[in-house]
Amino acid sequence: MAKPHRNLVRDYRQDLRLFGSPAARAGLAAMLVTLVMLPMVVQDDFWLSVLVYVGITAVGAIGLNLLTGYCGQISLGHAFFIGAGAYVTGWAGGELGLPLVLWLPMAALAGGLLGAVIGPFALRLRGHYLAIVTLGLVFVGEHLWRNFRGLTGGNSGTSVNAPVSLGPIDFNRVELAGEVYSRNQGYFWLVWALVAIVALLVKNLVRTRPGRALQAVRDRDQAAEVIGVRAGRYKIGAFVVSSAIASVAGALFGSYQQFVSPDEWNLLLSIQYIAIVIVGGLGTVFGSILGAVFVGALPALIDRFGDAIPGVRTSVGGEGFISVFALNQAIFGVLIVLFLVLEPRGLAGIWLRIKAYFKSWPFSY
Amino acid sequence: MTAFLQNCFAGLALGSTYALVALGFVVIFKSTGVINFAQGGLLALGAYLGYTFSNNLLLGFGVAILLACLAAALVGAGFERIVLRRMVGQPPFAVIMITIGLLFILEPVITAIWGFDNLQVRNPWNINTVELGGLVFGVKDLWTIGLTTAVVIGFFAFFKYSPLGLAMRVTAFDPEAALAQGISARRVYAVSWAIAAALAALAGIAMAAGPGGLSPSIGFIALAAFPAMIVGGMDSPGGAVLGGLVIGLAEALTRGYQDQLFSWAGDNVSIIVPYILMIVILLIRPYGLLGTKDVRRV
Structure with a gap:
């Protein structure tokens, strides 16, 4: 008997497989090998640190995509939860000196709890109250961070000295087969391993019953409620998980940067994450990572190569009509508008189209 | 007591600018169902245009205000025409995010043109004051309250008596029935954006003419008008005015x-008081003071 074609799906289980085709498995293996090998090939500290920030951003973006892409709720408060995660790390990891296996879950738990406290205010109503309530959250949060000096050090910020060792491996100084790797290389492995874990977690979540419920709420909340999905509960659930993931990103951010101040958790950070999930593709985990690579790296690149772009002012009072900060802001705004108008499915949508073309080749039209 | 009344007066002046901005939110929300985050950007744009007309072109202040409102209205209608119209039929959250994107485009454009410096708008009000019964009233504040009152009365008269206002109310009530009656939805949407932008510009100039001057952060001050809109009720113009005054009073008293x-x-x-008030209102009266409760039909 002839073998069925590789694209043929015969039952629901098959359709839900995470890594279905041999090609997908091979691609995944290639990606894993690349991630493990990359820090050994790229040794330049600047590029490594950009990649570490991209990884941290990818973690946060996956969290926001769960809420915005899969559940259709806009949150402008992502920056608040990222900040919360960073401060919890500063306290639990720095002051109490707890190990990585404790402070990271603690940050996630704190973020989730905060989300569970705030979510019900905004999400028990239909419509887009969440966007406005979380807008307020960013401002209330900034006020808290500036005045809650015991935890945050007030305006001047606080240092975060959390230990990052897992068993015998210290990510600040990885020793492997006689070779010693730098802090940036160690963090690259730690951060991207967490990207993989969070991606897998969310990917798994969205193919379960709660995941389908979220998407039903996004597509038509009334119809979802009629078939027995409790929309309010699932919206709050998505908000809690997304906040917890944001706090994990914040924890990594704080421990990598070793110093955080309240100026970092502003509206622009939230907008950056929104730009990432839109550019990457709403409702795809892979898209969040793509978006993080393209948009997350931008500020660092502009900061470094700003001199080469005409019209950009790199120092206070220097030449040029637009500052680095304003340029970032403008780019995020333009990306959001352009992608929503021209390519609402984002980079992931482009990728899926290319994939579909080759999958159905030679009958692609 | 004097201090209390003085603070209340400051609150009313601040609240009337919030009321103008919130009224703009409500107009757009009612007619198009979109929460317009770009309103803050339009406010800043209007204020800076007013500065240019008044300081650089040396026009009279009244003319400058009118021109700035007109120019902002054109930009608002332009946004609707170029960007928002392409999004008709898309899910609302995508449209909301477009307006967030527009806000973040407007801000750097403004700083690129006018810079980050604090500017003083040439205006006849300045820091002059009038004393009455032991209370000191800023001339600028009196004008703000007076102008807002006039605009709000004009706004309600427009919606009640003019054909276009009627068309807008019908479209807000039932878009399909309005279309069936030959009302152009496109025109209604464009006019809503123009009105909202003009209101924002007026509020912007009123803020900028004060002793604080004009700086790029003015757009973010306007975000406090969101709580005003929620407190009053998202779909109620009267609520927007009431909400604006409540928020302004609360902020000034704090x-x-x-x-x-x-x-x-x-x-x-005091900066975060509007948001805290908003959360309290959402808890006890989720549809706002004057908003209508959402009726769901399947």
């Missing part, structure tokens, strides 16, 4: 009594 009553809450707690 600022006035910062040292006596609110020193425990940290410096500048």
Whole structure:
């Protein structure tokens, strides 16, 4: 008997497989090998640190995509939860000196709890109250961070000295087969391993019953409620998980940067994450990572190569009509508008189209 | 008592600018169902245009205000025409995010043109004051309250008596029935954006003419009008005015009594008072003071 074609799906289980085709498995293996090998090939500290920030951003973006892409709720408060995660790390990891296996879950738990406290205010109503309530959250949060000096050090910020060792491996100084790797290389492995874990977690979540419920709420909340999905509960659930993931990103951010101040958790950070999930593709985990690579790296690149772009002012009072900060802001705004108008499915949508073309080749039209 | 009344007056002046911005939110929300985050950007744009007309072109202040409102209205209608119209039929959250994107495009454009410096708008009000019964009224504040009152009355008269206002109300009530009656939805949407932008520009100039001057952060001050809209009720123009005044009063009173009553809450707690008030209102009266409760039909 002839073998069925590789694209043929015969039952629901098959359709839900995470890594279905041999090609997908091979691609995944290639990606894993690349991630493990990359820090050994790229040794330049600047590029490594950009990649570490991209990884941290990818973690946060996956969290926001769960809420915005899969559940259709806009949150402008992502920056608040990222900040919360960073401060919890500063306290639990720095002051109490707890190990990585404790402070990271603690940050996630704190973020989730905060989300569970705030979510019900905004999400028990239909419509887009969440966007406005979380807008307020960013401002209330900034006020808290500036005045809650015991935890945050007030305006001047606080240092975060959390230990990052897992068993015998210290990510600040990885020793492997006689070779010693730098802090940036160690963090690259730690951060991207967490990207993989969070991606897998969310990917798994969205193919379960709660995941389908979220998407039903996004597509038509009334119809979802009629078939027995409790929309309010699932919206709050998505908000809690997304906040917890944001706090994990914040924890990594704080421990990598070793110093955080309240100026970092502003509206622009939230907008950056929104730009990432839109550019990457709403409702795809892979898209969040793509978006993080393209948009997350931008500020660092502009900061470094700003001199080469005409019209950009790199120092206070220097030449040029637009500052680095304003340029970032403008780019995020333009990306959001352009992608929503021209390519609402984002980079992931482009990728899926290319994939579909080759999958159905030679009958692609 | 004098201090209390003084603070109340400051609150009314601040509240009337919020009321103008919130009225703009409500107009767009009612007719198109979109929460317009770009309103803050339009406000800043209007204020800076007013600065250019008044300071650089040396026009009279009244003319400058009118021109700035007109120019902002054109930009608002332009946004609707170029960007928002392409999004008709898309899910609302995508449209909301477009307006967030527009806000973040407007801000850097403004700083690129006018810079980051604090500018003083040439205006006849300045820091002149009028004293009456032991209270000191800023001329600018009196004008703000007066102008807002006039605009709000004109706004309600427009919606009640003019054919276009009627068309807008019909479209807000039932878009399909309006279309069937030959009302152009496109025109209604464009006019809504134009009205909202003009209101924002007026509020912007009123803010900028004060002693604080004009700086790029003015757009973010306008975000406090969101709580005003929620407190009043998202779909109620009267609620927007009421909400604006409530928020303005709350903010001014907290600022006035910062040292006596609110020193425990940290410096500048008045900035976040609007948002806290909003959360309280959402808890006890989720559809706002004057908003209509959402009726769901399947």
